[in-house]
Amino acid sequence: MALVKNAHLGDPSPNKQNFINLKIKMLCCRYWLLNLWDCHEMIFPFWRIYWNKNTGGQLIHQDKVDDMDPNYIYIIPPFTSFSSRYSKNHIYNEGIHVGGKHLNAKHNEDQLASQYLIHFFIHFNLGVPFDNVYPGILKIELTDYLRDRLEYLTERLKIENKDFKLTFNLKLQAFIKEALTNIGSELWKAINIDERVLQIIRYVESNIEKKLSNTEMSELVNMAPNSFARLFKKEMNITLHNFIQNRKIAKSCELFEHTTKTIEDISFSLGFSDRYHFSRVFKQVTGLTPASYKSGKYT
Template identity: 25%
Template sequence: MNSPFTRIHVVTRGNAWLLRDGNKHPLNTQHLYLTPSYTPHSYECDNEFYLYYIHIYETLEKKSSIFDQMNFPVEIEGDALLLDLVERLYLINPGRELSFYDPGAYDNSTELIKNIAMQGNTPLALELESRGIIQQLLSRFFAYATPKTPNVDERMSRVLEYIHTNIHTPIHIDKLAEISFLTKDHFIRLFKKQLNCTPGKYINQKKIEKAQLMMLIENYSIQELAFRLGFENVSYFNRLFKKLTGENPSQYKKRLNM
């Protein structure tokens, strides 16, 4: 699973496991688990399992995500306040629970689309309270977060901010080199050394992640989606999307609307 949602699980009863980053994490009662968006993961469960399941998606604002910047712990221990906050979040968002929990199919269910539509009609007071609760939950994880790229210097930080802010446009390596005050060849070498991938690969990954989110919350045609993300060639966008997600955009969009 490689979802555009960030997920917080709060376990209340039963046994299950989260498979992520090559590790198998037991899901313990009254603990909270955070899985950032676009993090490949899966689950194992061989019996009844009860939990609160919170999915969070970011807006389409042109800015860097905190999950691009920081590594968060997978698990934190809950306390009375956190568990009360989760209960409160559930109570002020009625009708959002899943009638059937299937981690392998949830992102593609009609319930997901219904919940997103309901979110747009939430009274402002409850919307603000919900956001406040989610921020408090995330703040507990943030207390143990570490920089995702601790060796990135100020030049590469400027480049990353430019990429995230301009992900909807064609991004040229010459421009990134100019921002970093380096020659093109030196910039590419330094970017690869500090980010462990080439600038082109990083840009393409972020564009396809943005495409997944855009398909989830807006009804764009594939051609319009490609153009809105700065692709001049729709065929190339289709090939890149399939390479990075395992299916072409039309298949992905169809699954979202099943």
């Protein structure tokens, strides 16, 4: 009979195994009929998955226009600057303008396909360091598995879009994880970053409410400020200063979503000197004012 090496784990093997703890934090998942989708220079601190059942949707990133294909899903990492539009009803050339309604079981999708963009989207976070992959728009072909999950999710969303049961949550997370496996090595590059950089990332996350300086961060890893700044930029494709700003704005978006705190409360809780400084940085990062974001007029 085999000896149980780690009795508390019920594991008979002496070989240690290392797993990556990936924690998906869901923000929203909806199925909409859109008649307007003029959104310009959107930059948000969460992942998005988009799928349109019919044609007419377009995504724009770095002046490249991608006509969205119903046979593909589109994955957009956090802090990617992009624009979107519904080509059949394109009105605005700036700002964020969305018009439409939730799609429910009473709607006939085939009849509405000529009038609306039938649009499914998910917003979520993976946590640090996986929310810091290189920005861009990733086009993933629908496999049979993804298509089957997508059909289930959209049908359920037509019936219920508020209080989701366990089965829906499990299938939604399975859909996200399967989609992410198709991205490739760039997604997982973050787990191989320099240990000193990872130490600072963790410190920023646990001290997000403080005013954090480059000098303070470099001292924590016993490096000169300029040397550490170069290392951080090389490993993360972003300056340390901008990374800290992005994480503070990401935290503020989370607070806007899940608390009733005012803009003033959030600005002070994240170490900003005043609301105006916070609003300026928020606008620089997201392209929106905190008040506009708080109103929820985005998809």
